[in-house]
Amino acid sequence: MKISCSQEALLESVNVVTKAVPVKTTMPILECILVKAFNGQIILTASNMDLGIENQVKDGEIDEEGIVALDAKLFSDVVRNLPKSTVYIDTDEVFHTTIRCDKALYKIIGKSGQDFPALDPVRITDPVVMSQLALKEMIRQTAFAVSDNDANKMMTGILFNISRNNLRMVALDGHRISIRNCSLKESYPDVNVVVPGRQMNEINKILSSESNDMVSVYITPSKMIFEIEYTIMVIRLIDGEYFNYEKMIRNEFNTKIKVNRRELIEGVTRATLLVREVEARKNPVIVRIADDQMELIGNSAVGTMNESLPIVKEGADQMIGFNPKFLVEALKAIDDEEVTMYFFDSKSPCFIKNETESYIYLILPINFNNVR
């Protein structure tokens, strides 16, 4: 293989695919970036088996077609530190590779890449087409709620559900549920698959924040494929039936309040300072709703904290305890200046949702014993 391209384009490409390089793996070939030069295209590939990313280098010339696998950490360090000039990569028949740029010359040992797992980005069905920004926002607003504990694999996934022209994404971890809905421009056949949340966060880093940039999403029985300009991302679905989360959503409530979102985040954060050191399960933030005030109470061995926020209330008074992290994360995923919260009683989940139900956040309460 003999290729050349600009350092900038190569670095951009390396930065995209390294998001799929596994931190730890028992398969040494996955520690590599695969460099392919065929049919006038220079393509880099990386994979951790759950997520594979292919990116075409934006410029470049091929003098001799070929393929080589190069250690991902070393290759990306080298490319990042090369001068902003033309990079020449040259591989011999035993995969010894020279990388030359200006006066710098590297000789490194590559691998054949023949046992690198094929991404196999089958794109035979029609894609779902949506704005990259919309998908990016949906991921940001749900993925934080997946479980980081692999014990229950399904809880580490995000439900990706399409019904006609509505895309819904759901994440839950046994203590909370995050639901987001988004209208697509067209209607599509039904989709109901579960994608790994951690890998979706990596894809999120690659998606553009320009609302005019589109992404094509292909869904197969075992994979979801995201295609954007120069890049194809293949994500392996989680097998099985997702939770019946809908039975957790109830519309009855005893108390409905409106509160300024920013003030509530800041108040809960202040209450959190005291409960930080100890397990939040034992020292929840207590929310006491009475008249037109929401009182936040933090309580631990080091001291107490109190803060009152003005609210607009309908219905009964309430006193209920929460893990402050869950409250803050849900509130941060919302863009509205004011949020509406629904309470039933101190043993039942609280809901934060808007009128159109484009978002629903459910948070289970925590028992608390004595307050002051």
Added chain:
Amino acid sequence: MKISCSQEALLESVNVVTKAVPVKTTMPILECILVKAFNGQIILTASNMDLGIENQVKDGEIDEEGIVALDAKLFSDVVRNLPKSTVYIDTDEVFHTTIRCDKALYKIIGKSGQDFPALDPVRITDPVVMSQLALKEMIRQTAFAVSDNDANKMMTGILFNISRNNLRMVALDGHRISIRNCSLKESYPDVNVVVPGRQMNEINKILSSESNDMVSVYITPSKMIFEIEYTIMVIRLIDGEYFNYEKMIRNEFNTKIKVNRRELIEGVTRATLLVREVEARKNPVIVRIADDQMELIGNSAVGTMNESLPIVKEGADQMIGFNPKFLVEALKAIDDEEVTMYFFDSKSPCFIKNETESYIYLILPINFNNVR
């Protein structure tokens, strides 16, 4: 104690003194910030025994004089998260403390502070007066070369030497020496003390980058005291005689070269990518000087790297190995576009210095065995 001040001024003060709060300590009182309100001044103090910092809150009112010690981590977290409004701090006779700001109210448990070690910033002698920026630069340009190993306490210190109107700072770790000279505006009596490098780095973070802001430095037999507006920093000297580093400085050389500093840093950094994983002692960067070229050679199990830089040379050819980290750190401490390097032979130290010797960096070479 009953005081009030703006959240901004209090936070600024907390941020300054926390630089002296120890990460680990066997004296629980040192985990606190001491808040003192006397004679119209609100003063915060923190100490790790080697470094003590006192800062006066820029605004504020005292309704009742007093003193209290508050947990540094909790107090700074609370102050950082309070709204930008007036903060009221109120302590009762058993040091239970309320902190109130807008609608937020904290009650935390304080300590008497009577066993907090006195900083005792004796300022009876005349101070050395210099620009904060000049001191800041001197610390940046030498402190990196102190040893991070406490086994030899003296090596963790920086020599602070004044002779007439010349301030010299020296740091060394057994493999390299950094020397900086700076002219003071006036002459002073001789000073020859050793200050802990780690604590000087903390002081560095507090010094201003404005060349017109001055610092007064008081030197006593056991302490050095730095006084700037609102802040007094007291640093405990290291006891004993500093190394006779001057006998290491030789002026004979066989080779003198001039090279572009930025290009050399980039080239050595590129060579470092290959030796990263293994001990630099075994895989030095090799510098080969011949004709008008300096060749950099990196060599390890993963591959080789070569790069040639144009130089202006006087004297013999050379081939010499270095720990790349030591070369890069010395080069980064220099501001000149071009540096002059002096070599004797492959077993003798290399010197990087300028004509006026306002800086001298000495780096010991490393033996190397086989190259290519």
